[in-house]
Ligand code: ADP
């Protein structure tokens with residue numbers, strides 16, 4: 001028997017996976033080889049894909065997530081079964097939490113043996129384990145279904161609220177042969193993977209009516225706004241209305257942080273004072289004190305501050321998650337913002353001058369105070385004197401990517417280092433997770449081609465530090481600055497018992513992280529002064545050589561948990 005699509009040539013599962021990804025414009029894979037995906041990585045490279053091979057799957061997964069955020073296409077992480085899969089799973093769950101599109105593709109062991117729990121090599125029911133931790137999870141058993149499996153994974157990752165998707169590919173699938181023409185015909189090129197979602201006209205009107213009534217309006221930009229790539233319309237909205245705005249950490253740079261309407265330096269003034277707040281791709285989660293409490297001018301920590309909220313979000317169930325949302329605007333940010341602009345027409349009144357000048361006054365005062373602090377040059381570097389250098393370097397290199405993790409190293413960098421362009425800042429995100437550093441840095445370099453500056457707490461760096469070898473192997477233009485204060489939050493704690501073990505919070509004193517980079521052929525520098533740090537960073541950016549600068553920071557300069565000390569539980573038990 002013959003039919004139209006039959007030919008003499010054959011293809012197999014390996015090639016159908018590769019062809020399906022390439023057909024959908026996916027040409028870079030972040031992963032770690034081993035049974036059953038070793039040959040897949042080789043064949044991917046042979047077929048012209050870029051395969052970035054990591055030392056630990058969590059870092060490959062974080063790289064895929066960052067790629068997803070930067071490009072709007074799902075980043076792909078490829079792992080082996082059971083332990084490799086589990087190593088990648090934290091990154092998948094983190095991507096889902098951050099609303100970043102990624103697909104974790106893991107090889108898996110023989111279904112028959114796994115399902116009877118007969119003890120296969122790396123046996124695990126991966127699909128069942130992944131399901132509650134991501135947006136969607138699929139398994140493909142037959143080669144002719146690979147096209148559908150990859151199409152469903154792509155759509156699930158990027159449509160609606162983006163997130164992580166798991167795709168389970170059992171070992172047997174890769175070797176399955178089928179007719180080449182039939183295989184080609186089985187592949188799907190996904191059309192309009194993230195369709196626009198136009199907001200309802202009555203919802204737009206409700207939002208505009210509320211905004212018009214505001215005496216003290218405020219716009220809050222979240223990382224959803226950065227992800228949406230609607231930069232020009234967002235800028236027009238802000239400038240046309242004259243409303244002060246606050247960028248969340250990864251929304252920094254949608255407009256330059258130096259923009260006159262940026263209210264970051266007056267955050268604690270504008271949040272409780274505002275009467276109408278327009279949220280653009282930002283959830284009222286813990287990062288915004290759940291929209292209530294003192295931060296918002298509420299009496300106690302459960303009391304709302306009385307603000308009215310307009311919330312633009314693609315997820316229809318986000319509104320009212322923490323406080324009442326008066327005007328939900330459900331749709332994609334591009335469509336919602338342009339609908340607001342269209343509805344405003346040409347005679348929209350600017351935000352009241354009384355409000356905008358009060359915000360400007362407060363901001364200017366705080367900026368002047370900060371400038372004084374930054375100009376100080378204490379004998380041992382602290383967060384301010386070192387980050388003052390980073391601030392200048394980023395200003396001079398606005399196209400560079402900035403990766404940032406740690407506690408004090410995160411909080412001070414976020415507030416001191418201005419960003420000038422959208423989607424240039426990648427950080428610990430919604431979970432405040434340590435370990436994203438080197439994975440994000442690799443993806444930032446690979447996806448943008450620009451120099452990457454990674455500002456890392458010494459503890460934070462330790463979670464993914466082995467990837468300095470990956471950075472050297474691929475010769476990526478990454479400059480890591482380890483803010484070395486000898487510990488978690490601070491380096492000066494001692495064991496209160498006087499025993500031999502150190503405090504749980506501290507590391508080896510005087511550790512030379514720069515030598516780690518030298519071990520793999522990169523440039524290592526120890527910097528004890530701002531001048532040394534500046535020289536080393538300038539050289540790293542110019543040379544584009546993998547560089548690690550061990551920046552010595554006063555070990556007493558940090559505070560416990562940085563800005564979120566209050567989240568530490570304290571005992572209510574009465575003590576004698
Ligand atoms: P941040 O931490 O910066 O405050 P969040 O991660 O809390 O930001 O919020 C991002 C929000 O953006 C999520 O609720 C998500 O549903 C939404 N979002 C993501 N992409 C889009 C988009 N293209 N259009 C509309 N909303 C989006």
Ligand code: TZD
Pocket residue numbers: 405406407408409410432433434435456457458459460461483485487488489490558562
């Ligand atoms: N583990 C994971 C995966 N994520 C976390 N957030 C933590 C542990 C707890 N944690 C923080 O929240 S910040 C931090 C840890 C361990 C490290 C802070 O130390 P650092 O930064 O050296 O990175 P500073 O500059 O010393 O504060």
Ligand code: MG
Pocket residue numbers: 457458459483484485486487488489490
């Ligand atoms: Mg530290």
